[in-house]
Amino acid sequence: MSAKIAVTGAVGRMGRMLIEAISQSANAELVAAVEHPSSSLIGSDAGELAGLGKNGVIIVDDLGKVIEQVDAVIDFTAPVATLENARQCSEHGKALVVGTTGFDNEQKAQLQAMQNQMALCIAANYSTGVNVCLKLLEQAAKILGDEYDVEIYEAHHRHKVDAPSGTALAMGEAVADSLNRDLDKVAVYGREGQTGARDRDTIGFATVRGGDVVGDHTVMFMADGERIEITHKASSRMAFARGAVRAAAWMAGQPAGFYDMRDVLGLK
Structure with a gap:
C-alpha cells in the first residue's frame, strides 16, 4: 500500500521536485501540499504547479489542515517553519522527513526532542x-x-x-x-x-x-x-527528491524514534 505523503514548501524548487518524485514512486502518494500563508499560490493545484498536470491536490497554508490525511510529511523549508511542522507531526504521531539545513544548536535540540512522539528522519543528504x-x-x-x-x-x-x-x-x-x-x-x-x-x-x-x-x-x-x-x-536535485520520497515511504511504517538515511537504506 502506498504511503500517503504531504510536502511542505510545495511551490519552491525542491517542493515541486518532491511532488514530481512522488508521482514517479510506486510506494508513495501525494495527498497534501503546504506553502507559507503569504504565498499567492495558495489554492492552486500542486500537480499543475509541478508541471505534471492537475492532480487534485490543492495547496493549503497550514499543515494542521491536512495532517490527519497523511502518513508522513517531507519538509524542505526553513528552520523556523520546520520546527512548527515538526510540532504538528509530533502532536499527531506522523512521520517526518527533514531536509532543511541551517539549524542552530538550540533548534537541533528542539527538533530531536520530538523523536519520542514521532518517527523522525534527519539526513544531511537524501541521495x-x-x-x-x-x-x-x-x-x-x-x-x-x-x-x-x-x-x-x-x-x-x-x-x-x-x-x-x-x-x-x-x-x-x-x-x-x-x-x-x-x-x-x-x-x-x-x-x-x-x-x-x-x-x-x-x-x-x-x-x-x-x-x-x-x-x-x-x-x-x-x-x-x-x-x-x-x-x-x-547532476540533478531529483537524486535528493527520490531519496527523500523513499525515506518517507519507509518512515511511514516505523515506530517513534530518530532515524537517518542509512537506516532507510539498511546501511547500519
Whole structure:
C-alpha cells in the first residue's frame, strides 16, 4: 500500500521536485501540499504547479489542515517553519522527513526532542549515492587509520547560503568518528598566509560556490606516494527528491524514534 505523503514548501524548487518524485514512486502518494500563508499560490493545484498536470491536490497554508490525511510529511523549508511542522507531526504521531539545513544548536535540540512522539528522519543528504559514500568513508577511515591526511572539497551553486555544506560536514563526521576524533576540535575551514605545517589530526574543508553546480563532494585520503579519493557528484536535485520520497515511504511504517538515511537504506 502506498504511503500517503504531504510536502511542505510545495511551490519552491525542491517542493515541486518532491511532488514530481512522488508521482514517479510506486510506494508513495501525494495527498497534501503546504506553502507559507503569504504565498499567492495558495489554492492552486500542486500537480499543475509541478508541471505534471492537475492532480487534485490543492495547496493549503497550514499543515494542521491536512495532517490527519497523511502518513508522513517531507519538509524542505526553513528552520523556523520546520520546527512548527515538526510540532504538528509530533502532536499527531506522523512521520517526518527533514531536509532543511541551517539549524542552530538550540533548534537541533528542539527538533530531536520530538523523536519520542514521532518517527523522525534527519539526513544531511537524501541521495542514495551520498549515503553509500558515507558508509565507504567510515570503512576507508578505519582501514587507513592515522597515516593518511584527510581533506574534504565541496562545490555548490551560487545561491547556497551555508558553508561548508551539510553533506561535507556529514562526511567529515563519518571520518572523524571512525578515527576517534572530535570534528569540532580538528576541523579547519580555511587556510591563508603562513599556516605552518599540517597537523596530522586535522580534517580540512575547502568550499567553492558558483554557477549552477548541484553538488560535488570529494574526500581525499593522502599519504606519501598515494592518494585515495571518494567522490559524489549530483547532476540533478531529483537524486535528493527520490531519496527523500523513499525515506518517507519507509518512515511511514516505523515506530517513534530518530532515524537517518542509512537506516532507510539498511546501511547500519
